[in-house]
Amino acid sequence: MKNEWYQINNIDVLDTPAIVIYLDRVKKNIQTLIQSVDDVARLRPHIKTHKSPEVTSLMLEVGIRKFKCATIAEAEMLTLAEAPDVLLAYQPVGPKAKRLLNLVQKYPRTKFSCLIDNHHTAAELSKIFVKGACTIAVYIDLNVGMNRTGIAPENAFDLFKRCETLKGIQVVGLHTYDGHIRDVDLNLRSKRCNEAFARVVNLQQEISKKGKKLIIVAGGSPTFSIHSKRNEIECSPGTFVYWDKGYEQILSEQRYLPAALLVTRVISKPEPNIICIDLGHKSIASENSLTDRISFLNASNLKPIGHSEEHMVLRVEDDHDYKVGDVLYGVPYHVCPTVALHDQTAIVENHAVVKYWETLSRNRRITV
Numbered sequence: 503m504k505n506e507w508y509q510i511n512n513i514d515v516l517d518t519p520a521i522v523i524y525l526d527r528v529k530k531n532i533q534t535l536i537q538s539v540d541d542v543a544r545l546r547p548h549i550k551t552h553k554s555p556e557v558t559s560l561m562l563e564v565g566i567r568k569f570k571c572a573t574i575a576e577a578e579m580l581t582l583a584e585a586p587d588v589l590l591a592y593q594p595v596g597p598k599a600k601r602l603l604n605l606v607q608k609y610p611r612t613k614f615s616c617l618i619d620n621h622h623t624a625a626e627l628s629k630i631f632v633k634g635a636c637t638i639a640v641y642i643d644l645n646v647g648m649n650r651t652g653i654a655p656e657n658a659f660d661l662f663k664r665c666e667t668l669k670g671i672q673v674v675g676l677h678t679y680d681g682h683i684r685d686v687d688l689n690l691r692s693k694r695c696n697e698a699f700a701r702v703v704n705l706q707q708e709i710s711k712k713g714k715k716l717i718i719v720a721g722g723s724p725t726f727s728i729h730s731k732r733n734e735i736e737c738s739p740g741t742f743v744y745w746d747k748g749y750e751q752i753l754s755e756q757r758y759l760p761a762a763l764l765v766t767r768v769i770s771k772p773e774p775n776i777i778c779i780d781l782g783h784k785s786i787a788s789e790n791s792l793t794d795r796i797s798f799l800n801a802s803n804l805k806p807i808g809h810s811e812e813h814m815v816l817r818v819e820d821d822h823d824y825k826v827g828d829v830l831y832g833v834p835y836h837v838c839p840t841v842a843l844h845d846q847t848a849i850v851e852n853h854a855v856v857k858y859w860e861t862l863s864r865n866r867r868i869t870v
Contacts, residue, residue, distance in 0.1 A: 508763055508799055508831045511853045518767045518829075519785040521841060522848045522855070527761035528743060532561060534758060535742050539730050546570050546589060546719055548740030549580060551838045553863040554847070557743060558583035570719070570738045571863075574601045578870050579863035581605075581612040589719065590616040591677065591738070593643060593651060599627055603634045605870045615639035617677055619653045624665045631670035638670065641677040641719060644705070646698035648682045655701040659708055675717035678702050679738075684724040684752055695721070695728045727755050746837035747797045748790075760833045762841065764796060765848075766814075768828040775818045777804070779830060782812035787839035796832040804830075 508524070510516065536542055546568040549558060558569070558580060568587040571577050580588045594602045594616055606614050618624045618640045631638050642662060645652030653661060658676075665673050680698050685691040699720065706716055719736045721729040726739040741749055744762035766781040786795055792806045796814075803822055808815035818824060834840040841847070842864045848855045862868065 505853050506800070509853055510765070510850060510855060512855055513765075513829055516765060516848055516855050518765050519779075519781045520765045520848050521844045522763050522765050522850050523744070523859070524761050524763070524850050526851065527759045528557065529560060531742050531745065531758045531761055532564060532566075535739065536564060536566075538726075539737065540733055542566060543568075544730075544733070544736050546587075546736040546738045547743070548572075548591070548722065548738050549576055549863075551740045551841060552743050553579065553841060553861050554859055555579055555583040555862055556859045558585060568736065570740075573863065573866065574598060574605060574870060575865050575868050576863040577602075577605055577614065578609070578868045581609040582862075582868070585612060587613045588615070589641065589677075590614065591679070591719075593617045593619055593623055594627065595623060599623075599630050601870055602638065603630050603636060606631075606636050606638060607634060608870060613639070615641060615674065617641050617643040617651070618665070618671075619643040619645075619651055619661075621661060621664050624661075624668060624671060628668040628670040636670070637672055639674045640665070640671050641675040641717075642673065644676055644678040644702055646678050646680055646701055648679055650679075650681075652678070655705040658705055662709055673714075673716065675719060676702055676706060677719045679722055680720070680725050681722050686752055686754075688727065688755055691725065692728045695725045699729070699732075723749055723756070724753060727753070741837060744837045744841070746835060746840075747833045748794075748835040750833075762834070762837050762847070763799070764832045764834055764840070766830050766832065768824050768826050768830070769813075771824065771826060776807075777816055777818060777824050779814050779816065780812065781814045781832075782810055784811055785840075785843055786834055787836040787843070789839070790835050794835050796834055798830050798832045801830050 542565045548570040569585050570589045570591045572592050577588050643652040644655050683694045723739045723741045729737050742758045745758040745760050766779045768777050769780050770778040803819045804816040807817050846858045849857045
């Protein structure tokens with residue numbers, strides 16, 4: 503019988519729980535991303551999903567040169583992979599600002615930038631970078647409804663003018679993340695996205711009247727289908743590289759393949775219709791409801807009824823006779839924080855585990 507695409511023939515070498523990466527699918531997803539835009543130079547993928555120098559290298563090999571990240575460790579991982587352009591999509595506050603300076607000084611071959619959304623932070627960055635005899639490029643972070651970080655576009659022109667007077671920083675662009683817009687209906691999602699983006703364009707035009715044209719970095723995965731059609735902005739999807747069940751359900755127009763699975767084993771059968779697997783909170787993102795954490799490809803008849811640090815308990819919904827030692831393959835609903843729970847990923851090619859990659863930037867610090 504022909505193997506299912508996810509089946510691992512040398513499964514006996516793989517300890518569980520484990521996250522496994524199907525390399526051919528990763529490469530296919532990267533190609534699908536490139537084919538979705540008119541110019542690869544408009545891609546600035548977020549690396550929060552994979553956190554891997556090896557995956558970064560796969561993107562570099564096909565012409566992607568710009569990247570986005572959220573931590574200093576992720577930024578350092580990118581430069582260790584020889585990424586030439588790295589945006590820290592986070593406002594560095596406190597010791598993080600000094601770490602960013604250290605990063606810039608240690609790795610001069612990489613062009614670094616970061617976000618700011620208020621004058622106080624901009625002024626602190628200015629002092630730190632002037633003292634370090636360096637200049638950091640900054641993007642003004644705009645809040646278009648996510649209400650997580652950023653300044654409203656209508657209030658940002660004054661911040662731009664004040665930042666222009668500061669030494670040690672250089673305003674090069676505008677950044678907006680509209681991750682709150684995730685309607686299943688693409689028409690509705692497009693309408694809301696366009697309305698939010700119009701506010702960003704208005705600010706860009708206001709600033710351009712002062713003789714400065716700023717780059718716009720916009721969106722993530724949910725609005726990538728819309729922003730990718732705008733030929734003068736950079737787009738920053740991240741989940742595409744591994745994909746997950748959550749976005750598969752919401753973003754049906756995006757044709758990426760699940761490329762990262764959780765492999766787990768049945769470790770106990772306390773009742774005839776109940777099994778326990780070795781997939782606890784420490785191995786899979788658990789912020790969603792219990793029934794929306796994993797979708798099993800080879801066991802759709804299981805219903806999670808309990809979850810703790812090292813165990814997941816499931817009810818068998820039919821008369822299937824699961825045995826201790828049986829292997830289950832599941833797609834996580836939220837792959838990004840799931841990857842961060844694993845210090846390494848098992849790489850699968852031709853239905854076999856062939857090597858392991860370190861999830862290098864899951865750490866908060868590499869060297870800087």
